Amino acid sequence: MKAVQVPEAGEEFEVIETDVPEPESEEVRVAVEACGICHSDVFVKEGQFPGIDHPRIPGHEVVGRVDAVGESVDT
Ligand SMILES: [Zn+2]
Known part of the structure; x- marks a missing residue:
């Protein structure tokens, strides 16, 4: 995937x-379609x-859609 x-x-x-x-067991993966940048990101x-x-x-x-879930995530 592409990232910045x-x-x-x-x-x-x-x-x-x-x-x-x-994704880890209790995580979801989000396929990002758009991402904003805020002042917290400037600090990072x-x-x-x-x-x-x-x-x-x-x-x-x-903003995106969940495209994978970990094994402990209820769907
Ligand atoms: Zn923010």
Whole structure:
């Protein structure tokens, strides 16, 4: 899949190809169709949240559809 990541704190975004993750037991996987960027993502990009590791794929304000569920998820 294609993703946009921050390679290191303070560096520019870069487009990468990465494996599609499989959901863990109590997770769902969302096929993202659109993603917003908010000011929290600026803090992530600039490395201003403590305990954040890079490279990191920011973006938590997504629209998409659930395309896989973990084995403990009730459907
Ligand atoms: Zn946000």
